[in-house]
Amino acid sequence: xxxxxxxxxxxxxxxxxxxxxxxxxxxxxxxxxxxxxxxxxxxxxxxxxxxxxxxxxxxxxxxxxxxxxxxxxxxxxxxxxxxxxxxxxxxxxxxxxxxxxxxxxxxxxxxxxxxxxxxxxxxxxxxxxxxxxxxxxxxxxxxxxxxxxxxxxxxxxxxxxxxxxxxxxxxxxxxxxxxxxxxxxxxxxxxxxxxxxxxxxxxxxxxxxxxxxxxxxx
Amino acid sequence: xxxxxxxxxxxxxxxxxxxxxxxxxxxxxxxxxxxxxxxxxxxxxxxxxxxxxxxxxxxxxxxxxxxxxxxxxxxxxxxxxxxxxxxxxxxxxxxxxxxxxxxxxxxxxxxxxxxxxxxxxxxxxxxxxxxxxxxxxxxxxxxxxxxxxxxxxxxxxxxxxxxxxxxxxxxxxxxxxxxxxxxxxxxxxxxxxxxxxxxxxxxxxxxxxxxxxxxxxx
Numbered sequence: 172x173x174x175x176x177x178x179x180x181x182x183x184x185x186x187x188x189x190x191x192x193x194x195x196x197x198x199x200x201x202x203x204x205x206x207x208x209x210x211x212x213x214x215x216x217x218x219x220x221x222x223x224x225x226x227x228x229x230x231x232x233x234x235x236x237x238x239x240x241x242x243x244x245x246x247x248x249x250x251x252x253x254x255x256x257x258x259x260x261x262x263x264x265x266x267x268x269x270x271x272x273x274x275x276x277x278x279x280x281x282x283x284x285x286x287x288x289x290x291x292x293x294x295x296x297x298x299x300x301x302x303x304x305x306x307x308x309x310x311x312x313x314x315x316x317x318x319x320x321x322x323x324x325x326x327x328x329x330x331x332x333x334x335x336x337x338x339x340x341x342x343x344x345x346x347x348x349x350x351x352x353x354x355x356x357x358x359x360x361x362x363x364x365x366x367x368x369x370x371x372x373x374x375x376x377x378x379x380x381x382x383x384x385x386x387x388x389x
Numbered sequence: 390x391x392x393x394x395x396x397x398x399x400x401x402x403x404x405x406x407x408x409x410x411x412x413x414x415x416x417x418x419x420x421x422x423x424x425x426x427x428x429x430x431x432x433x434x435x436x437x438x439x440x441x442x443x444x445x446x447x448x449x450x451x452x453x454x455x456x457x458x459x460x461x462x463x464x465x466x467x468x469x470x471x472x473x474x475x476x477x478x479x480x481x482x483x484x485x486x487x488x489x490x491x492x493x494x495x496x497x498x499x500x501x502x503x504x505x506x507x508x509x510x511x512x513x514x515x516x517x518x519x520x521x522x523x524x525x526x527x528x529x530x531x532x533x534x535x536x537x538x539x540x541x542x543x544x545x546x547x548x549x550x551x552x553x554x555x556x557x558x559x560x561x562x563x564x565x566x567x568x569x570x571x572x573x574x575x576x577x578x579x580x581x582x583x584x585x586x587x588x589x590x591x592x593x594x595x596x597x598x599x600x601x602x603x604x605x606x607x
Contacts (some may be wrong), residue, residue: 227532242491245484259586263456266463271459274445276495314445352456373411 178203181224181232183210185292185380187284187340188243189231192333195247197371199254207381211292243339244272247332247353257331268326271333281349283340285379291347292384302303312356319358324364330369338366396421399442399450401428402597405502406432406461406560407449411596412553413465415589425599429510454535459575461557465550475549485544488544489551496529501558501566509565510602530574537576541583556584560592 178196182189182205208214208230215221215228225232227243233240240246251258259265286304289296294316315337318325323334339370341363345351353360365371376383396414400407400423414421426432426448433439433446443450443459451458451467456498458464467475477483504522506515533555536543544553559581563569584590596600 226536227488228528229492240484242488244491245487248487249484253553266458266467267467270445270460271461273462273491274447276491277499281495281499297517298406299515300521303515303518310446318444355402 179206180204181208181234182230183208183381184257184376185384186210186230187280188229189337190375191243191271191336191340192231192233192246193252193375194338194372195250195257195332197373197378198248198335199250199256199331200244200308201232201250201254205380207280209382211384211385212259221282228322239339242334243338244276247272247336251332257335259331260327268331272336273336274311274314275333275339278307279315279337280339281373282311282348283309287340287343287348290349308350311361316356316358319362325363334366336341338363342367343376349386393573394454397424397452399424399452400448400597401426402594403561404428404448404597405498405593405604406563407496407597408560409461409592410449410451410464410468412556412573413475413525413550413588415591415596416548416553416587417468417474422545423598427600427604431461439573453602460494462550465490465554471551474539475553477549478545480568486549486551489543490554492529492532492556493551493555496525497533497555498557500525501568505558505566508567514554515602523604526568530577534574534576537580542580547575548584552580552584556581556593560585561594 178201180189180192180196181202182193193203193205210230215225215230223230224239227241229241230241231241233246240249248258256367259268282304286301286308289304290301321326323338324330325364340348341359342354350356352363367374396419398407398410398414398421400411411421411423417573428448433443433448439446442457445459447459449459449461449464451464458467466476477486500522503521504526508519509524533543540546542548558566559570559577568574570581585592
């Protein structure tokens, strides 16, 4: 049992990368508590935070059993091994999972997260930058749409850490992401329904507590 | 011995992600051959290539012993295990390596590769997009500069796959990257010298054969 060593997740509600880990923790039945980091007030950009918590300056950060873990994909892999759930069955499948986790971090999550951030949480985003990002989102969404038209989940026809990673930013409201997925990407939309049907699933703003970005809640 | 199963690396000379793998193969003393892919002619964007080689549409691709591997970080990890070189010593170091490999793919390589691509290999790049990318490069270069001011290599004070990954785009000429690293980032520049001092090291355009991008060689 993990009860003696609860998980502490440094996070904030707008962080889809934090949501990936929260989703995994709940699906594993872990005992965990969120630690709100006031990202929009600049907490994770202070020299102290970078020295004491994460030199890479990113969230989420997970504390567990004396370890401090960063990078959502590394945390997801750690939890899969720790709980023996949602991970790979053999080395070939492990490589297939890592392949998609890298694709997700490099492109699938990254472009959408940045696009949504600029569009919804910064003043006067440059239209040329939004357009550049949107084209890149569309290109990698097309790769995933094609894959999911033939598969129920990303790897192995069952929910894994790859799904929990890749859905990270896709349950945020259309008002933030500007994607109407059931219309533009029906296979992705169906996959999101399958993940959301897992017992105990909740959407990001219901899962991650803490002060919300002012403009988003205005 | 690996002689019975030579490595075939699908690549092109401008691809720093291909260079990462070529660097690892040479440092491991592997028997390998490059397979030139005419990226700028659109080869990797054809439906046939995506069906037969890599649905994610990316390079490099490595063929070995009946396996077809993609995503440079996955390939580097595979080779480290296969050769017992440049990998991690224990699970904690493995997580530390993966943490930097994800940071590299998400940000450190990604922003510079995209910036250089737009700037050097596309006509009329949008200044707003270049400026956006340059600010993000500067932010993650600052993280790495600080790290390397205190360490000879990225992890464990010895060359590893993390270094081979993160140097991927940093040996291309300043005319392409627009970074004068000895001036702007001296710790990164010193680290590049340490990696370049490894026996058998060669720069990307000396390592990866094939037709060069027209404007770059004009």
